[in-house]
Amino acid sequence: MLKNKIQFLLNDRLISLSDINPNTSILQYLRSCTGKSGTKEGCASGDCGACTVVTVEYAGGDLRYKSLNACISLLPSLHGKQLLTVEDLQDGDKLHPVQKAMVDFHGSQCGFCTPGFIMSLFALHKNNPEPEKAQTLEALAGNLCRCTGYRAIIDAASAAKNHGPDQFDRNKRNTIAALAKIQKTSLLKLSEGDQVAYSPSSLSELTDLMLAHPNARIIAGGTDIVLEITQMMKSLGTIIYVGNVPELQEFEESDAQFTLGAALPFSDFTPSIATHYHEFGEMIERIGSLQIRNQGTLGGNIGNASPIADTPPVLIALDAKLNLRLGNKNRIISIEDYFIDYKKTSQQKSEFIQSIIIPKAKENSYLKVYKISKRFDDDISAVLAAFNLVIEDDVVKSVRIAFGGMAGTPKRAIKCEKELIGKPWTQASIENGMQALEQDFTPMSDVRASANYRMVVAKNLLQKAFIEITQPTINTGVVQYA
Template sequence: MTQPTSQNMRPDIRFLFGDEERSLSGIDPQMTVLDYLRLEERKTGTKEGCAEGDCGACTVVLGEPDGDGKMAYRTVNACIQFVPTLDGKQLLTVEHLKSKVGSLHPVQQAMVETHGSQCGFCTPGFVMSLYQMWLDGGEDDRGAINDALAGNLCRCTGYGPIIEAARKAGGIAAGDAAEQKRRADIATRLTDLVKDAGTLAVEHAAGRYYAPRTSDELAALLVAHPDATVLAGGTDVGLWVTKMLKRLDPIIYIGDVADLKSVSETDTAVVIGAGVTYSRAHDALGRVASDIGELIRRIGSRQIRNAGTVGGNIANGSPIGDTPPALIALGAKIVLRMGNVRREVPLEDYFISYGKQDRTPGEFVESVIVPKPAKGLVFKAYKISKRFDQDITAVLGAFAIQIADGKVAAFRAVYGGMAGTPMRAKKCEAAVIGKEWDEATLGAAQRALADEFEPMTDMRASKEYRMLVAQNLLTKLFIETSAPDIATRLVGKEAALV
């Protein structure tokens, strides 16, 4: 084992396990939080179902100081998070819910009273999702509860009793003074734990892991290790380890880089730092266009959105990532950085071909600049997947259209799942721009699609299905922009029951 390369680096991972301080050295940086809990701590309440972020049996709660002396809590999937990412955080598992006198926590009691558990395998994961809701004050709205529980699968109870438990448990009162003090104390302890402690640098025989705290430090580390794996939320990278059994060396984690975690807004654009999770980007992007907010709400589950980033969705180059088509339709740019040199690239040019992006070793995505739609530009995005929640896209269409005097003044149509990269449908756009926005133009646009895409058949959809859906999404756009009184989307109670 080698030692950290700089005096400003430290080898030990520091976090709170419940209220107890942990300082871990000599740990394989690719060990998952789930394995750590079960094999090292011998806390087996947290279960392994799928080891790929899908089932929620491994759900734990992470607490972090929010910068205002308070704590922010979020659920994550312990099966795809690596132990060093706990540095500076509080890890809470189902074992921490028991009171000092051994009584059940209100969310556990509610599960008992509503018969929310049968075989019990999923129960600790559900309890932790309920606990996170409870910490945030509780929920009564069916849609919001569905949203919080969509990442927890149960094969026994049929969800009704668990939803009832969520309502019954309620939440901690926002003004509870004792709870506020407890949280402020934890925030202070966590801040002190890593303050002035230097960069975490785990240099283990099995692999190295660095967690810089500033983007300058990150840039320097990536220049020194151009072949490193950049780790953001780990919702892709975690699976390379748990499913593909890859060894990654070194890993450079960007989740602790303070200046990559900001969302800023000007009159014309929203800028999302590469370390911002979907959950934090949701509101700002939803204000740019409500359909982007809805797209983000449907990415994975709450646990996935609490970890995954827009930057990671772009950097991974996937043809079925949900955010790139929408961002390309809006004309987004990304800022790429290598050392101290930055360049701005239109997002559509970043994707060169399947598996190939315009990013050189040592370079990283620093931020995403999302322009606000110009006056009169209408933005729509439609994700088609087999399930509404927690499913990967088969086809995604994102459209930005401006109609003036009955004619199409501007049009961008971008598809995911139709080619080796997210791609603009330029022939389709050409068939529409300058024309009357009527059924004849719609037909021409649909025929143009057939001329420019040759989608593939895979487990998500056949090529025929993909093409038909892509064409039908244009029909949906047409109806929504020319006959807004026709209902095309589920709303209210119906939507909550999807």
């Protein structure tokens, strides 16, 4: 049944919205429609964290708190969730323990960045009352201050550990009951003029909508596509939000492979992937910030078809497959065949990515993944390299190498692979492989790196992979960041 409204809790108040432009961001809604102006706009591009809010979902028998960037999240994504802003943290006339710690440790800085820092710390402490320093740094990596510093904030985070129950814990049963009352099994529609958003609640509804609206734009986390609204001042026309389709949120692990629903946010599946492919997991933890990973999805990272998206080179090296759906038919293709040219894919009209299939590691295999960017966190890659090798008796039995940032698409280094396959795993073979990269790629210069830098780095990363595999005790990386 079609419903022409979305519903969510704004703190403890049930909100029903209809007749509102579905291109409205949560930030615009808060500041323009509710008078809640504590959430700030800094960049409107997901970079600074000034707009950080927290959404709360009931999942796995408990409430899960997620920080996200309100500037690049559209209203349809709120359906069925609780939205908390900095105004909601105070309990009567008492500051929330996270706020109090920020005051006590002089972590409260200007009015632009502080609300965002508070909300990131709040989400961190709700999910993990005793965070390690590394977890605190991870939670704050998407909150930027351009003038003061972070030490006092990190001290405040540490002081707020184990602060005991707050009003959200005391209201937990009521919140769960209120969220349960919001119907999540209907097709939702939000529209104003020619701006229409659909939010299907099943795979069949999504499939039908895609057939009925072949020019509609799919939106998952919105961390790429919403920048068209906030940075390019475009309207998206008809959009189909896929975050409420259970089949696109599935996660399955078998002996042979992982199957990941295309709309599963990064932060939901990274721990499972990291236990099997440690370096892939570490790299995903460097995608944007925690706010971005709480929203952004693997389907969006692939569907955006950017040559500098981080996961496609790794997925190509792992020989991952895409499960594409069109009408009532599915087809499985190699992810390599999805990218055909700059921002062009082999996806047909009305087709979409349902899931991504990632094979598990073979015996004697090594996966090396390197992300090269100017900043460690919250930065886009200049070059991303992924090497997947099987080495037996010092001979390369199988090799798949792929790069991002080196061509108009994420691309395999076929010539380089040819120099290595069946060859002894030696420095001489590696040098031939490094040379062959010049035939594989003609990189370009842009704001992130020059063509020459990219080529030198690509070659050096192959050398680095060789050293790390042959002499694992040699330290080739930066060992301490903070």
